[in-house]
Amino acid sequence: MEHELTAMMDYVRVSFKTHDVDLILEKVVHLKKAYMQELESGFYGYIGTFQLDQIKVYYSKPGDSRGILVEMSGKGCRQFETFLKARNKTWFDFFQDCLNLNGKFSRVDIAIDDRKTYFTVPHLLEKVQNGEAISRFRKSDFNGSVSIKDGSNGGTTLYFGSKKSETYLCFYEKNYEQAEKYDIPIEDMDDWNRYELRMKNERAQKAILSLMKTNQFLDIAMQVVNNYIRFADKEEEKPRSKWETSQFWQDFIGDFGRLSLLMNPEEEFYEKTKRWLNNSCAPSMKMVVEADQVLGTNQLSDMVTNAEMTKKQEKMLDVWLGEVKDMVYI
Incomplete structure (x- = not known):
């Protein structure tokens, strides 16, 4: 599971x-x-x-x-x-x-993936617009998209803090991003939010030092989130600082105790280069192959045989053909 x-x-x-x-x-x-x-x-x-x-x-x-x-x-x-x-x-x-x-x-930067979706990002935006976000940040930014065809939501992103500040939070609907990236109907995607915690300079250094003292990854995430943002339910008779924390936010923070650091190793290297070859070079190579078949020539094989690789390409080839265990100092 x-x-x-x-x-x-x-x-x-x-x-x-x-x-x-x-x-x-x-x-x-x-x-x-x-x-x-x-x-x-x-x-x-x-x-x-x-x-x-x-x-x-x-x-x-x-x-x-x-x-x-x-x-x-x-x-x-x-x-x-x-x-x-x-x-x-x-x-x-x-x-x-x-x-x-x-x-x-x-x-x-730490990315937290929420597949339970304790809340929707549009709901967080509504809370912000309603003055129900208690935060050390002075303002937030947001963006989103809407389908011209049917007016459906294309995903919402909510930012807290300045990109120049030492702490910056970003909440967005990852399922919409993935649906657009892979051209999948959003109805076929499971719920999936992503929360990115970005720390710089002194804040980043302190976070790592704190992490190494406790050896508990959840602590660093909780420190950042609890220290900078809280969503509450408006109570007109009370000052904002005394408003009760919204139940969905209590549930979310409460489950941070089960947060684990996931490793998702990818052994695919230089994928960008391979995509460029496929998209930009493969059609031209196919043209030469078909010409060779009709004319009885070997133009493509001659081109490949006579080509000289750059040092960069030689290194890329070493990585593609090498074993991971041979690339590292144990």
Whole structure:
């Protein structure tokens, strides 16, 4: 049976005051350099990158205080879990490896999937518009879509906080997003909400330190949610701070005690590149194949035989053909 309330790491960014890339690759991400692409460019002021698809390690020039930065997007987190699994490790082990080398977390995102759906996101929006959201945030934003054909709801997203602030919450209807992505009728999708907790800088660092003290993942989620938002039922004769918490919110928070950190490893790497090949190159290759069949030529095979792979493509091939266990430092 699928868990009704689960959490996943959805984004990680952590920096180190060192220029020893080999140390970070071996002791933090535990990935062998032989399987990683090196790019002579980076983001955030870094001059170069070692990457394995969406797992990225940026490095700076000697003397630059930026040191080294490890960054994983949501996709990168799923890919990294493949390597954690191969080493029989968890996210807690990764966090400890980072702290052992004085890593400083500058962004940590947690995604909570709610398949029980304690509430609908449109209902939360109504509560906000009715002044029944008690929050440390000054305002919230929202967006949604409506079908022109029949006026049906296309999904609602509700945001709390500023994207520039150290804490930012996002609540949205994941089933609508997935239905649109895979062109599935919404009626064929089960109820599914997602709540994203995004923490930056000092808030992110404190969250990881707190997490490692308790070794309980639910604590970090509860701290963020309880500290920043509460939905209540309006009572005209009382000040807002004294309003009773709505029952649906009590049920939701109450079940946080059963929240577990889910790992969902993905062994598919460079899917974006393969999709590009399929969508952009495959039709042209088919054209040449059909011409070869009619003309009795071997143009396509000659093209492939004479082609030279770039270093990037050679690394990609190594990953596609390699065994996961061979890519990691145990």
